[in-house]
Amino acid sequence: MPLTLSRPELQRTANYIAGEWLRPVPGHALDVTDPATGALIAQVPDSNAADARAAVDAAHAAFAAWRKTPAKQRAQILKRWNDLVLSHQEDLGRLISREQGKPLAEGRGEVAYAASYIEWFAQEATRANGDVIPAPVPGRRMFALREPVGVVAAVTPWNFPAAMIARKIAPALAAGCTVVCKPAEDTPLTSLALVALAAEAGVPPGVLNIVTASRERTPEVVDAWLDDARVRKITFTGSTPVGKHLARRSADTLKKLSLELGGNAPFIVFEDADIEAAVDGLMIAKFRNGGQTCVCPNRVFVHEAVHDRFAALLVARVAALHVGPASDAASQIGPMINARAVEKIERHVQDAVARGARVLTGGTRLPALGANYFAPTVLAGTDATMACACEETFGPVAPLTTFANEAEVIAQANDTPFGLAAYFYSRDASRIWRVADALETGIVGVNEGALAAEAAPFGGVKDSGYGREGSVHGLDDYLHTKYVCQGQLD
Ligand code: SIN
Numbered sequence: 001m002p003l004t005l006s007r008p009e010l011q012r013t014a015n016y017i018a019g020e021w022l023r024p025v026p027g028h029a030l031d032v033t034d035p036a037t038g039a040l041i042a043q044v045p046d047s048n049a050a051d052a053r054a055a056v057d058a059a060h061a062a063f064a065a066w067r068k069t070p071a072k073q074r075a076q077i078l079k080r081w082n083d084l085v086l087s088h089q090e091d092l093g094r095l096i097s098r099e100q101g102k103p104l105a106e107g108r109g110e111v112a113y114a115a116s117y118i119e120w121f122a123q124e125a126t127r128a129n130g131d132v133i134p135a136p137v138p139g140r141r142m143f144a145l146r147e148p149v150g151v152v153a154a155v156t157p158w159n160f161p162a163a164m165i166a167r168k169i170a171p172a173l174a175a176g177c178t179v180v181c182k183p184a185e186d187t188p189l190t191s192l193a194l195v196a197l198a199a200e201a202g203v204p205p206g207v208l209n210i211v212t213a214s215r216e217r218t219p220e221v222v223d224a225w226l227d228d229a230r231v232r233k234i235t236f237t238g239s240t241p242v243g244k245h246l247a248r249r250s251a252d253t254l255k256k257l258s259l260e261l262g263g264n265a266p267f268i269v270f271e272d273a274d275i276e277a278a279v280d281g282l283m284i285a286k287f288r289n290g291g292q293t294c295v296c297p298n299r300v301f302v303h304e305a306v307h308d309r310f311a312a313l314l315v316a317r318v319a320a321l322h323v324g325p326a327s328d329a330a331s332q333i334g335p336m337i338n339a340r341a342v343e344k345i346e347r348h349v350q351d352a353v354a355r356g357a358r359v360l361t362g363g364t365r366l367p368a369l370g371a372n373y374f375a376p377t378v379l380a381g382t383d384a385t386m387a388c389a390c391e392e393t394f395g396p397v398a399p400l401t402t403f404a405n406e407a408e409v410i411a412q413a414n415d416t417p418f419g420l421a422a423y424f425y426s427r428d429a430s431r432i433w434r435v436a437d438a439l440e441t442g443i444v445g446v447n448e449g450a451l452a453a454e455a456a457p458f459g460g461v462k463d464s465g466y467g468r469e470g471s472v473h474g475l476d477d478y479l480h481t482k483y484v485c486q487g488q489l490d
Contacts, residue, residue, distance in 0.1 A: 003041060003098050005091040012192035013044050015051060015212060018058035019205020022051075030214045032189055035101040035335040035372050036325035044188045047211040052180070052224035055209040059151040059178040060230045062206030067148050067176040071125045078122035078174060081201035085115040085166075085194065092162060092193060097326030099187045100161055101334040101372070102289050104326050114166035114194070116454040117470060124475050125174035139490035146479045148176035149256055150232035153225040155246075156191065157237045158184035158337055159292045165191050167454075167469045168235045168258075169198070169208060175478035180209045180231070182221055186337055188212040222246070229253045233478065236260070237294070240418070240463045258467025258477045260294065260459055262392050263420030265441070266413035267297030270406070271305045273425035274447070279313045281449030282398065285423055287321065287376060288450075290333045291396040292341070294464075295421035295443065295451065299382075299389050301409050304402045311360060311400055314378055318398065319361040321376045323369060333396055335372035345374045345395035348388040352399060357382045362396070384412065392418075406431065414440045419462035423449060442468075 005011060014021040024030075024045035032042045045051065066074075085092065089111045097107035133142040154168040165183060172179050183191035195210045213221045225231045226249040233256040234246055243259040250257055267285065269278045286297050302310045324331040336342045342365060349363050362377030374395055382389060382399035389399065403409040413422060423445040424435055436444050442460040445451045452458070457468040467477045 003094065005094060007088065007091055010088065010091050010193040010196060011042065011095070011189060012196050013042050014192075015045050015047060015055075015210060016192070016195050016199070017051070017055050017209045017211070018061075019199070030185060030188070030212060032099055032186075034098055035186075035337050036327070036370055038371065041098060042189060044192070044212040046217050047213045047221055048217060049220050049224040051211045052221040053228065055180040055211050056151060056225065056228050056230055058206040058209050059180050062204060063150060063178045066178055066204065066207045069176070071128065071176075074174060074176065075122045075125040077202045078118055078125060078170060081198050081203070082115050082118040082122060084197040084201050085111060085118060088193075088197065092190060095190045095193055096161055096187075097334070099189050100158060101326060101337060103331040103334050104329065106289060107326065110160055110162050113160075113452065114162035117163065117167040118170045120454040120470065121170035121174040121474065124171070124472070128175060128475055128479060130481070139487060141486045141489060143484040143486075145482045145484055147482050149478055149480050150177060151230055152177045152179050152233045152235060152478060153222075153231045154179055154181040155222060155234070155236045155238065156181065156183050158186040159289060161187035161190035162194060164237050165194060167458075167474070171469075171474045172235075172478050173203065173207065175475050177233070177478050178207045180211070180225065182211055182213060182218065185213065185215050185218065223249070226250060226253070232256060233258070235467070235477070240465075243465055256477065256480075258469070259465030260467070260469060261420075261463060261465035262418055263294045263296070263460065263464055264298045264390070264392055264416040264418040265295055265421040265423065266439075267300045268409055268413060268422075268424035268435070269300070269302045269306060269310055270424065270426040270428070270431065271303040272427050272431070273306065274427060275306055275310050275313065277447060278310065278425035279317060281423065281425060281445070281447070282314065283317055283449070285445070285449035286398050287318075287333060287396055290336060292337065292394050294392075296394070297398070297423055298392055299413075300398050300400050301403050301412060302400055304404055307400065307402050311378070311380060314398065315360045318376045318378050323366060323373060323376065325370075333376055335370055336374055336395060337372070339371060341394060342372055342374055345393055345397060348386075348391070348393045349377060349379065349397060351387040352379050352382050355383070355386050357386065357399065384415065390416070406435065410435065410438045414438070417463040418460070420460035420464035421445065421451065
């Protein structure tokens with residue numbers, strides 16, 4: 001089915017560098033395919049190191065003027081970008097759903113989510129206040145000023161092709177930084193459309209540059225940025241091994257880093273929980289985007305006293321989920337992003353079953369729908385030895401594990417190198433704060449499964465990375481502090 005947009009020119013298929021759209025060099029194209037069918041949607045440039053360096057040349061040249069552009073003017077441009085994103089919600093939602101596979105309602109929702117970060121940082125741009133510091137000696141005035149770090153390289157994932165790029169680019173531009181970015185190879189079209197709208201909103205040439213690249217060529221592009229001392233910051237969302245590689249490779253030029261990496265979120269249902277609310281919360285947290293989010297619960301711990309009731313309610317809800325392509329308005333779960341994703345999910349389910357877990361619903365691929373579909377699944381009797389408990393499944397699988405007491409479940413929840421999100425359900429006020437304090441994660445949901453918000457700080461601890469996106473802290477990662485001391489005032 002052709003992709004029909006009310007503004008077809010939003011489907012860009014070129015790099016954008018120094019204000020110019022640059023077509024792919026023949027023989028260097030990257031195919032963008034529909035995960036629902038495998039059909040080709042478009043071809044975009046498969047960029048190389050020279051393209052990456054050209055993007056930095058442009059961003060570096062534009063930095064001097066952009067950092068001096070009054071914050072209010074930067075804020076107005078961001079506000080116009082936000083308005084344009086929202087007024088193209090339907091087109092952008094269709095692009096997201098087509099290249100990423102999520103149901104159209106979620107595609108539209110992601111556009112609103114992306115815009116919320118742009119609007120938020122339009123406001124924050126005007127609040128990058130510094131400090132006037134009481135001088136410890138007479139005759140001096142002391143100041144802490146906040147300055148943009150410089151050229152920022154943003155490397156973004158495929159699971160939220162609009163929201164992840166918006167929550168990196170918007171704070172960078174708000175702070176006065178210029179940007180080079182590379183979207184995930186599976187989902188470049190949404191990012192290119194967002195950049196086109198940013199240009200239309202008045203982001204000057206060179207301030208925002210984007211290059212696309214295949215999985216094979218991405219290391220060449222990113223290495224060019226890592227080696228370039230003009231790039232002062234890398235912001236990355238993706239896997240922990242890649243995040244650690246970026247941290248190691250940034251050492252020679254001491255770049256600032258924000259790393260939003262993998263998770264292994266626990267979801268705990270205590271015996272005093274509102275069980276219906278806990279099922280609602282798990283449905284939202286686990287099955288949003290087909291289970292393909294870093295904050296998806298990966299391990300579900302249910303107290304043994306309420307396990308059977310919880311499992312029965314959950315299975316009824318999961319078995320009723322409608323699986324299908326984004327083009328089917330009834331779809332609640334779309335295809336997984338690609339064949340590798342489905343292979344991993346299948347491996348996790350088979351490993352769990354081989355080690356004694358039981359499939360309560362789902363558990364298999366859905367070949368009648370297409371190669372990338374996997375049935376929403378609930379497993380019972382899972383434990384910490386299974387791959388699904390140690391690795392991020394990134395798919396629609398809820399593995400249930402029973403527990404007997406609070407200390408035991410907190411130990412299990414924290415027994416992972418990761419520390420992005422955790423969720424728990426309880427109606428006991430003292431337990432709520434005890435458990436929230438004890439969980440070793442950057443984000444905790446208490447009696448709530450939908451945590452995402454532009455006003456909240458998003459980020460992890462341990463192997464889930466560092467830095468915070470969104471909230472009043474979100475600008476900090478794009479600023480450094482300069483101390484100015486003025487003497488001879490008496
Ligand atoms: C992610 O999966 O990395 C982001 C999820 C979110 O913003 O809620």
